[in-house]
Structure formats: C-alpha cells, structure tokens
Amino acid sequence: MNRNRPNVWGYFFIAPQLIGLLIFSLIPLVYAFTLSFTDWNGFGDFQFIGLANYIEQFQNPEFWKAMLNTIYYMVLVVPIGIFISLILSIGLNKIKGKEIYRVFFFMPVVTSSVSVGIIFMWILNGDFGILNQLLALVGIDGPMWLTDTKWVIPSIAILSIWWGLGYNMVIFLAGLQGISKSYYEAASIDGANVFQKFRHITLPLLTPTTFFVTIMTIISSFQVFDQAFVMTQGGPAKASYTIVFHIYEQAFVDFTMGQSSSAAIILFIIILIFTLIQFKFQDRWVFYEK
Amino acid sequence: MLITGSFIMIFPFVWTILSSLKDMSQIFVIPPQWIPDPVMWSNYIDSLLAMPFGLAYFNSFYITVLIVFSTLITASMAAYAFAKINFKGANILFILFLATMMIPKQVTMIPLYLVMDQLNWLDTHYSLIVPGALFNAFAVFLLRQFIMGIPKELEEAAIMDGAGYVRIYWNIILPLIRPALAAIAIFTFLQSWNNFLDPLIYLNTPEKFTVPILLNSFKGLYTANWPLMMAGTVISVIPVLIVYIFSQKQIIEGVAITGIKG
Numbered sequence: 291m292n293r294n295r296p297n298v299w300g301y302f303f304i305a306p307q308l309i310g311l312l313i314f315s316l317i318p319l320v321y322a323f324t325l326s327f328t329d330w331n332g333f334g335d336f337q338f339i340g341l342a343n344y345i346e347q348f349q350n351p352e353f354w355k356a357m358l359n360t361i362y363y364m365v366l367v368v369p370i371g372i373f374i375s376l377i378l379s380i381g382l383n384k385i386k387g388k389e390i391y392r393v394f395f396f397m398p399v400v401t402s403s404v405s406v407g408i409i410f411m412w413i414l415n416g417d418f419g420i421l422n423q424l425l426a427l428v429g430i431d432g433p434m435w436l437t438d439t440k441w442v443i444p445s446i447a448i449l450s451i452w453w454g455l456g457y458n459m460v461i462f463l464a465g466l467q468g469i470s471k472s473y474y475e476a477a478s479i480d481g482a483n484v485f486q487k488f489r490h491i492t493l494p495l496l497t498p499t500t501f502f503v504t505i506m507t508i509i510s511s512f513q514v515f516d517q518a519f520v521m522t523q524g525g526p527a528k529a530s531y532t533i534v535f536h537i538y539e540q541a542f543v544d545f546t547m548g549q550s551s552s553a554a555i556i557l558f559i560i561i562l563i564f565t566l567i568q569f570k571f572q573d574r575w576v577f578y579e580k
Numbered sequence: 581m582l583i584t585g586s587f588i589m590i591f592p593f594v595w596t597i598l599s600s601l602k603d604m605s606q607i608f609v610i611p612p613q614w615i616p617d618p619v620m621w622s623n624y625i626d627s628l629l630a631m632p633f634g635l636a637y638f639n640s641f642y643i644t645v646l647i648v649f650s651t652l653i654t655a656s657m658a659a660y661a662f663a664k665i666n667f668k669g670a671n672i673l674f675i676l677f678l679a680t681m682m683i684p685k686q687v688t689m690i691p692l693y694l695v696m697d698q699l700n701w702l703d704t705h706y707s708l709i710v711p712g713a714l715f716n717a718f719a720v721f722l723l724r725q726f727i728m729g730i731p732k733e734l735e736e737a738a739i740m741d742g743a744g745y746v747r748i749y750w751n752i753i754l755p756l757i758r759p760a761l762a763a764i765a766i767f768t769f770l771q772s773w774n775n776f777l778d779p780l781i782y783l784n785t786p787e788k789f790t791v792p793i794l795l796n797s798f799k800g801l802y803t804a805n806w807p808l809m810m811a812g813t814v815i816s817v818i819p820v821l822i823v824y825i826f827s828q829k830q831i832i833e834g835v836a837i838t839g840i841k842g
Contacts, residue, residue: 296665296666297667299667300661300670301667304657304661304662306714307654307717307720310714310715310716311677311715313715314714314715315683315715315717316680317695318687318692319687319691321691321694322687322691325690381581382582385582391585391586392832393828394589394590395585396831397590397593398592400770400820400821400831401817402773402776402792402795402816402820403774404776404793404796404816405792405795405813405817408799408810408812408813409595418806423612457835464836464837513684513686515686516776516777519780520799537689541689542693542781547690551691555687557684558683558684558686561682561684
C-alpha cells in the first residue's frame with residue numbers, strides 16, 4: 291500500500307508547485323544575481339565585469355534621483371497613511387454597522403492600479419480637476435498636481451494613501467479586536483478617561499500591529515511604480531521617477547539588462563533587510579491565530 | 581467623521597461615473613456640473629467600439645479562471661504534502677517556499693522575461709498563465725496552516741478503511757478547507773485580474789491584451805477625451821466591483837486573518 295512510500299507521494303504532491311518555484315522564482319533569482327555582474331545588453335554575448343555595475347549605479351545621478359523620489363514618497367505615505375487608518379479603525383471599532391463602513395473603505399483596495407491611476411489623473415487635473423475646483427470653493431488656489439515637479443510625488447502619495455487605507459484599516463481592526471475588554475473594564479474601575487485608556491491600553495497593545503503595518507507599507511513603498519507609470523510616465527522632468535521605474539527603464543527601454551539587474555539586486559537587499567526585521571519580530575504579530 | 585470618510589473613499593468612483601456620462605462641453609464647466617445633462621450613454625458604446633474591450637475581457641477572464649483553478653489544485657496539493665506527509669526534505673523545501681515570499685517581483689522581472697523568451701512564450705498568454713498556475717508560495721503557506729489544523733483522527737480513520745494519500749487529499753482534506761480555498765480563489769482572482777506589470781512586459785499585440793493593459797493604451801490614445809476615458813475606466817472596474825460586492829466578507833476577513841494581500 292502506498293502508505294509506506296511517503297517520500298514518493300510527498301514529492302508527487304509538491305511537484306507542480308516545486309517546478310513552478312524553480313522555474314519562475316529560484317532560477318530567475320540566481321539569474322538576476324549573475325546578470326548583475328555582467329555587461330549584458332539584451333542581445334548576444336556578455337562579459338563578467340565584477341562589481342562595475344554596482345559602482346556605476348552608485349555614480350548614476352538617475353539612480354539617486356529615483357532613490358530620493360522613492361524615499362520622499364515613502365516619507366509621505368507611511369506616517370500619514372498609517373495615522374489616518376489607525377484613527378479611522380479606532381473610530382470604527384466601537385460603532386454599530388462598522389461592516390458597512392468597512393465595505394466602503396476597502397473598495398479601492400480591490401481596484402486595479404491602472405483604473406485608480408486614470409481616475410486620479412482626472413481628479414488631480416490642474417485645470418479642470420474636481421479637487422482644485424473644490425479647493426477653489428474654500429479660496430485655495432490648487433497646484434498643477436501632476437505636472438508640477440514639486441507636487442507630483444505628493445499627488446501619487448494621495449492616490450496611494452486613498453488606495454491602501456482600507457487594507458491597513460482592516461489589519462488595525464483585527465488588532466483592536468484582539469485586545470481583551472477586561473483591560474478597559476479594569477481601567478474604568480480605576481477611573482481612567484477615554485484618552486488615558488487610549489494612551490495606556492490601546493496604543494501599547496496595538497504596537498505589534500502598527501509595527502507590522504509600518505514594515506509592510508515601507509516594503510510596498512519601495513516598490514511603487516504602477517501609479518507613476520500610468521499617471522505621469524515618471525515625469526515631469528523625472529520628478530516621479532522611482533527606483534522600480536529606474537529598473538524598468540534600464541531593462542526595457544535602454545536594454546542595459548546587466549545594469550538594471552544591479553539596481554534590482556540593490557532593491558532586493560533593501561527589502562530583504564526590512565523583511566528580516568519583520569520576521570524577527572513576527573512573534574509579536576498574531577500571524578498564526580485564527 | 582466616518583460618514584465624511586466613507587464619502588471621500590467612494591467619491592472618486594462616483595465622480596468617475598458622473599464624468600463618464602457627460603459630453604465634452606459639460607466636462608470642462610467651471611464650477612463643476614454635478615449631474616450630466618444630457619446623459620451620454622453613447623460614451624460607453626464609443627469606448628467599447630474604440631478598442632477591443634470585449635476581447636480584453638475575454639482574455640482577462642479566461643486567463644484568470646485558469647490561474648485560479650490551477651492554483652487551488654497545485655497549491656492545496658503542496659500544502660497537503662507539507663502539512664501531513666512526512667517526506668524527506670519537507671522542512672527544507674518548505675523553508676524555501678517561505679523564503680521566496682521575500683523576493684520582490686522586480687528582481688525576477690528581467691530574468692523571467694529571458695526565461696519566457698527561451699520558452700518562446702513572449703507575447704503569448706502562457707507567460708501569464710503558467711507562472712500563476714504553478715507558483716504561489718503564499719497560497720501554499722496559507723493552505724498549509726489550515727490543513728495543519730485538521731485533526732489526525734480523521735485521517736487515521738480513513739487509513740483504517742484503506743484510503744491512500746490521494747483519497748485522503750481529495751475526500752477529506754479538500755472538503756474541509758473550503759473556506760480557505762475560497763479566500764485563496766478570491767485573492768488570486770484579484771491579483772491576476774489587476775496584474776499590470778507582467779502583461780506590460782510580455783504582451784505586444786493589442787488583441788492579446790488583458791483589461792488593465794488595454795485600458796492603459798486606451799489612455800494613451802484618448803488623453804484629451806475625458807468622458808471616453810472615464811467610461812473605459814468604469815468598464816474596467818465593473819467586474820472587480822461585482823466580485824467584491826459578492827465576496828467582500830471573505831475578502832476583508834481573509835485580509836484580517838492573513839495580514840497579507842494576495
């Protein structure tokens with residue numbers, strides 16, 4: 291009976307996914323590392339050139355431009371996005387009918403990057419966009435959001451905050467549900483007010499969730515691309531040129547595949563560091579509980 | 581505050597629909613004209629005719645369905661083996677699956693393009709379907725967690741009756757993890773339907789385009805015609821919103837359980 295051959299059956303069951311893992315993940319990963327040390331341009335032969343791509347990357351002003359734009363974006367999206375979703379989830383937690391609100395807030399999360407990109411191109415249009423018309427009602431002269439080098443990253447950040455709010459909110463709500471009511475009851479007996487309860491119970495007990503959401507938002511911020519590609523093509527004057535944009539352009543516009551791979555590996559190392567930090571602290575985040 | 585908040589969240593959708601029903605003269609009116617008059621239903625017909633949206637729908641739909649079904653089978657098979665079969669090297673291989681979840685897709689983007697080139701799959705739907713169908717570490721991981729929770733007694737009873745691994749997998753495990761499979765199906769659907777970067781890189785022929793990529797080139801052609809672009813956008817969003825409305829409970833709770841977007 292096949293009971294006695296767990297090895298054969300084990301491999302049989304994992305075979306399809308294992309083949310997929312090898313061909314579509316592991317081999318390409320090794321391939322990417324290898325390419326990053328070559329001068330391959332997409333056609334024909336290539337030579338190993340050691341660390342030259344990495345050195346060149348660090349001397350390339352476009353790489354630094356992309357890096358700074360990405361970090362600027364992150365500095366806006368991470369704190370503001372997390373603050374708003376935290377406040378909203380706390381407000382929502384005690385309210386009747388929160389399921390209905392949750393449905394509305396989560397709606398953008400399921401929408402594709404191209405659709406939300408086009409929607410925000412219209413909303414943020416400097417001349418006729420509804421945002422500037424609404425701002426004009428309260429006497430504010432809105433900027434040319436997507437065509438002003440100073441405002442294009444904030445514009446993409448606004449879209450991203452709106453887009454990801456529901457996702458973070460749902461995670462925070464799950465975290466809030468995990469806090470035992472007995473803490474609040476005990477605090478009430480001690481005469482704590484709403485603010486004290488928030489400061490001494492909710493915030494500390496929500497730190498694992500906040501930590502998780504922060505790391506995940508940082509990781510996804512490093513990968514920002516679709517919104518910029520759809521709305522601004524990296525412009526104006528490369529003001530929304532992000533690190534993934536740089537990887538994409540070097541690979542599929544300039545065909546400097548080796549160069550591009552080195553930028554991708556640098557991105558990988560950055561993301562790896564944040565992922566490892568998260569893994570190190572993951573026991574503080576209730577990942578396995580159902 | 582929450583009512584205002586919800587309004588802000590759905591306002592972009594509402595404004596898109598309103599804009600999609602206006603003609604060019606109404607769309608640039610300042611102050612904004614809220615209600616379209618006349619209502620230009622023809623924008624929808626025009627944008628459907630302007631580009632092969634029907635074909636893109638079909639492409640997206642069949643690609644997504646194939647990916648979802650294959651993922652459910654291949655990922656649950658692997659998850660079952662990792663959870664319940666004590667085979668050699670299982671731990672190391674499972675760690676390998678976990679580790680690949682850390683790899684950002686931009687890193688494997690260029691080599692994957694070259695792999696697709698080697699396989700002669702560039703500008704074909706294989707480049708989208710096969711990787712999706714055969715590789716989803718997140719699904720394997722999540723399903724394994726669920727299968728681990730199935731009590732051993734159930735299997736043991738089946739073994740007594742002479743059932744092998746295949747029968748246990750098919751008749752016991754699969755029916756018991758249906759909620760998890762549903763969550764994976766929805767996540768995989770959304771991920772595959774909304775995928776932008778892969779078709780952008782692999783596909784060249786407009787007839788092969790999926791909905792997001794067609795919408796992006798639609799945008800390129802009709803930059804100035806906002807009503808048409810808004811109609812095209814509404815057309816692209818509708819299927820996802822329908823799926824969302826019917827499965828929002830599973831989607832939201834799935835996200836809450838896993839903490840990871842599919």
